[in-house]
Amino acid sequence: MRTLVIGDIHGGYKALLQVLERANVTKEDTLIFLGDYVDGWSQSAETIQYLIELSEKQQCIFIKGNHDVWCHEWLLNPEIENHIWFRNGGKETITSYLTNNFDTIAHLEFYKTLKNYYVDKKNRLFIHAGFSSMKGPANEVYLTNYRWDRTLWEMAIVMDKRVKKHSSLYPNRLKLYSEIYIGHTPTLHYDTDVPMQGINVWNIDTGAAFTGKLTILDIDTKEFWQSDPLPNLYPDEKGRN
Template identity: 60%
Template structure:
């Protein structure tokens, strides 16, 4: 069985289909999606429908991202915050125009079933953004950090790569897991268009919401695959405002 971690899709269904074809996904493979399935390109609702159907054929784990929380709240009938509306929410709402109330309820249930993190049998953590507790995710007080925190990745980026994991200088937050896989903070913010590693963290979000590509990485071999740049797949659209 191969296991792939897949970065933030942001409504780019064309990129997802292209990526899955490049990875030559088999029935026995497992896909771990890092969150943010909606908000950005024009096919958010269609992406959710595709993922629901995909999960009926193959083993999938869908981590919840901050944009998924906003969409879930809207589908539940809650207030639409301006920050969501201007950062992809409008496009997501528009993408649901042709969907029945019954399908919207099924999508809501899909969002509600998403875990905030996943730890596999080899103690690898999969989480959308990060966490702040030095005792690990189980001790996190503010669950919003799981899909909003950027300090975990920022800390890893500043580390001297000569520091060994058993050193007293190695951050306690990172010692709890053999590896950590995240999305949320696009690597293109650092002028990198492929997955990035810092300490024992792998960042799989390569900027599909903006000018980048959608990426999928084999978590064992670290071989990765990528779609085309999203603006090339959606030439008549702008994508999402950067946030």
């Protein structure tokens, strides 16, 4: 019925349940998640468990975020020490896993099957962060760009909207797809907690890891729904602040 794209969750399980309800999501809807399911709020393991169960009921497409890579590496080797991850939400994720008794094998399979990016039948790209290759993400030399690149968004957000797609001045990267949907860069950096558009790039990360909200957007109508601000849902926690 609908194709809905969901921004970075960062362990905000309560926000996920709330926004799915507000968007009146049914099993007929296709859900595309842009990654960063963990790290931040206290319910990362619960979030992954719910997404696994949700994917058994309806079509879900899961993109891999940088925080998901870190968590996957830790699950594969719990003795690993990643101090950067630990300071950026990893501590809360570890606690979430240690205080729950979920099937680790099922969670490892979930992380293993996450996609680097997805292109639908209408040539719309879904990727966590971005890509730098002028020939598209399939030709990316540094695969970490899928999860870390911000140059695509930085270019799109400052472009003069008077430049048309057929113009030689229009960036080649943006010509490749009818639309591009990303997360990774919180819109809070631009003093807003709603989705942002730069030319044909849509940023759906509305700051759920911090003081913002979790967002679901209908990619055909551009209608969107949001959770409450995450600090209101987790008043005794700090998230990634």
